[in-house]
Amino acid sequence: MVEVQNVVFSRRDGESRREILSDLNLSIGKNEQVAVVGDSGSGKTTLIHLIGGLLRPDSGSIIIDGQDITKFNDTAQARYRRSLGMIFQHYQLLSVLNVYDNITFQAQLNNIKLAPQTVKTLASRLGIADKLNALPHQLSGGEQQRVGIARAMLNKPLLLLADEPTGNLDAAKSEEVVSLLRQLCQEQSVNLIMVTHSQHLANSLDRKVTIENKRAYG
Numbered sequence: 001m002v003e004v005q006n007v008v009f010s011r012r013d014g015e016s017r018r019e020i021l022s023d024l025n026l027s028i029g030k031n032e033q034v035a036v037v038g039d040s041g042s043g044k045t046t047l048i049h050l051i052g053g054l055l056r057p058d059s060g061s062i063i064i065d066g067q068d069i070t071k072f073n074d075t076a077q078a079r080y081r082r083s084l085g086m087i088f089q090h091y092q093l094l095s096v097l098n099v100y101d102n103i104t105f106q107a108q109l110n111n112i113k114l115a116p117q118t119v120k121t122l123a124s125r126l127g128i129a130d131k132l133n134a135l136p137h138q139l140s141g142g143e144q145q146r147v148g149i150a151r152a153m154l155n156k157p158l159l160l161l162a163d164e165p166t167g168n169l170d171a172a173k174s175e176e177v178v179s180l181l182r183q184l185c186q187e188q189s190v191n192l193i194m195v196t197h198s199q200h201l202a203n204s205l206d207r208k209v210t211i212e213n214k215r216a217y218g
């Protein structure tokens with residue numbers, strides 16, 4: 001499903017370039033739920049951004065569902081990005097839209113027809129059914145993160161990329177949110193790749209990949 005092959009990625013550092021990831025290989029099977037761990041600055045977010053088409057590698061291939069996304073032109077790459085579910089630590093909700101519109105926004109962009117009942121059922125599973133008319137600033141951190149999850153899932157993503165999705169929630173809330181995320185991905189056969197600093201959360205997924213010395217292990 002996800003094949004990262006011999007990927008090299010560097011960034012400009014003053015006059016020279018600094019390699020962040022070097023000859024990195026990673027193979028993720030269909031429906032697998034993978035945690036990405038590693039020291040701060042090791043390149044976890046960089047890897048997620050490469051897989052999500054937000055960055056392009058210097059060399060190597062990233063094959064998603066049989067297609068090498070590094071060969072995409074800008075239009076195809078933008079379409080690919082829109083087809084994913086992405087969840088970040090900062091919820092990236094649109095402050096002027098209510099929860100219902102935030103949840104349905106991405107799917108609408110992708111012309112996915114959503115019955116209001118589908119939205120309500122998912123919102124209710126996520127415990128935000130009574131918040132559909134609220135604005136993001138009226139929600140707690142955990143509720144905002146659930147809105148992000150609902151938005152990502154309603155987009156029927158091929159792949160769900162989550163970068164520290166529970167970074168600013170307490171341990172109990174984090175566990176709850178990740179458990180919901182796992183259940184939904186399992187039910188809808190969506191691959192989950194999640195960056196986390198928590199070994200505990202990492203251990204709750206199918207597999208743990210460690211980024212170290214610019215490569216992926218595990």
Ligand SMILES: Nc1ncnc2c1ncn2[C@@H]1O[C@H](COP(=O)(O)OP(=O)(O)OP(=O)(O)O)[C@@H](O)[C@H]1O
Pocket residue numbers: 011020038039040041042043044045046047
């Ligand atoms: N926009 C940028 N410009 C220059 N260097 C960057 C940029 N973004 C990240 N880096 C560098 O790339 C390296 C990898 O960063 P990345 O964010 O992928 O690490 P990470 O493992 O996700 O870290 P953390 O756990 O602290 O979030 C770091 O050395 C970082 O300083």
